Amino acid sequence: MSYLDKSAEEIHDTIVASIRSFFRAAGAKKAVLGLSGGVDSAVVAALAAEALGSENVHGILMPSPYSTLHSISDAIDLANNIDIRYDVIPIEKIYFRFMRDITPIFGGNFSWNTTQENLQARIRGTILMAYSNRNSALLLNTSNKSELSCGYGTLYGDLAGALMVIADIYKLQVYALAGYLNREKEMVPQNTITKAPSAELRDGQKDTDSLPEYAVLDPVLCALNDDGYSPEQVIASGVDSALVERVLGLKKAAAFKAFQMPCIVKVSDHPLLDATKWVVPRPE
Numbered sequence: 138m139s140y141l142d143k144s145a146e147e148i149h150d151t152i153v154a155s156i157r158s159f160f161r162a163a164g165a166k167k168a169v170l171g172l173s174g175g176v177d178s179a180v181v182a183a184l185a186a187e188a189l190g191s192e193n194v195h196g197i198l199m200p201s202p203y204s205t206l207h208s209i210s211d212a213i214d215l216a217n218n219i220d221i222r223y224d225v226i227p228i229e230k231i232y233f234r235f236m237r238d239i240t241p242i243f244g245g246n247f248s249w250n251t252t253q254e255n256l257q258a259r260i261r262g263t264i265l266m267a268y269s270n271r272n273s274a275l276l277l278n279t280s281n282k283s284e285l286s287c288g289y290g291t292l293y294g295d296l297a298g299a300l301m302v303i304a305d306i307y308k309l310q311v312y313a314l315a316g317y318l319n320r321e322k323e324m325v326p327q328n329t330i331t332k333a334p335s336a337e338l339r340d341g342q343k344d345t346d347s348l349p350e351y352a353v354l355d356p357v358l359c360a361l362n363d364d365g366y367s368p369e370q371v372i373a374s375g376v377d378s379a380l381v382e383r384v385l386g387l388k389k390a391a392a393f394k395a396f397q398m399p400c401i402v403k404v405s406d407h408p409l410l411d412a413t414k415w416v417v418p419r420p421e
Contacts (some may be wrong), residue, residue, distance in 0.1 A: 140405050141355060145317035148201050148306055148404055149184070154344055155402040156188035156421040160275065167274035167338025171265055171295070172196040172216060172223060175210030175334060176315055178279040179215045179318060179325045181302045183318050186219045196223035197268060198325050199233060201220040201260045202338050207328060214326045224268075228260050235260065254338035258294030266297065275299035278399055283308040284356050285398070285409055287348055287384070298399045305404040308334070308351040308361060328358075348387075349380060363407045 151168055156231060160166065168185050172178050185194045200213050209225075216223040233329045235256055269276045278298030280290050290296045303311055309402075315325040334344040334351075348354055360366040361384070368385060401408050 141359045145313040154186045165275050167193050169195045169268050169274040170277040170412050172212040173177045174211035179329050181279045183324045190219040195220045199228050200227045201257050202229050211329045255291045258291035262294045262297040273352050303400045305356040305408045309355045339370035
């Protein structure tokens with residue numbers, strides 16, 4: 138059986154128990170995370186509220202010039218559904234002040250690239266860590282295994298945190314977990330589940346601008362990361378060789394980031410950095 142077939146119930150129970158164990162070991166009670174309106178942060182927030190109590194989880198919405206109104210409303214709906222407190226701190230003025238003050242490093246070339254995108258992520262990381270320090274709250278990271286495998290994350294920005302809650306589950310499993318969390322009542326807003334995933338770091342951005350569709354990407358990643366298949370075996374199974382080569386290229390380029398990641402909640406037998414120094418063991 139492929140790791141992608143692991144039940145949402147089992148994943149849920151493992152993560153909730155691991156969060157409790159991690160916070161108990163750290164002597165911490167409070168958690169903070171960024172709420173983007175996306176499914177990853179929504180699922181992490183709901184799991185944390187269940188593990189720690191909703192009164193101990195705080196969300197921060199940090200809309201930028203490229204955030205959509207529905208993402209803000211989805212994040213607020215999520216916070217209300219799971220009964221956590223939240224703040225809204227727009228980063229537009231901070232971002233444009235940064236851009237103005239660091240003009241010399243652009244050398245006159247202001248063409249758009251990941252510099253502007255990563256700056257937004259790092260501003261958000263700074264705000265989250267300020268809350269963390271001020272309120273003795275541990276920052277929960279919301280990156281998933283699909284993104285991390287392909288380097289789709291910003292060091293010192295959205296890869297910051299004390300604990301990576303869903304770093305050992307793929308995007309398709311995050312969606313399954315959202316459905317499981319909604320089994321009795323709506324916790325994760327339906328629009329959060331159905332809309333196209335986006336980092337919203339530029340106008341009209343979608344994850345598929347940088348990555349293959351998750352329905353295509355995740356089975357390849359899982360085969361390579363978790364199920365023990367070589368690239369040749371994956372291609373022999375019928376997967377397009379160009380796709381496999383693209384995934385391998387993304388994985389290779391992203392490998393250095395793994396050594397700078399926070400602790401990971403272990404769900405599979407093959408977390409991205411399989412060393413107990415960095416991996417939170419699954420509770421027995």
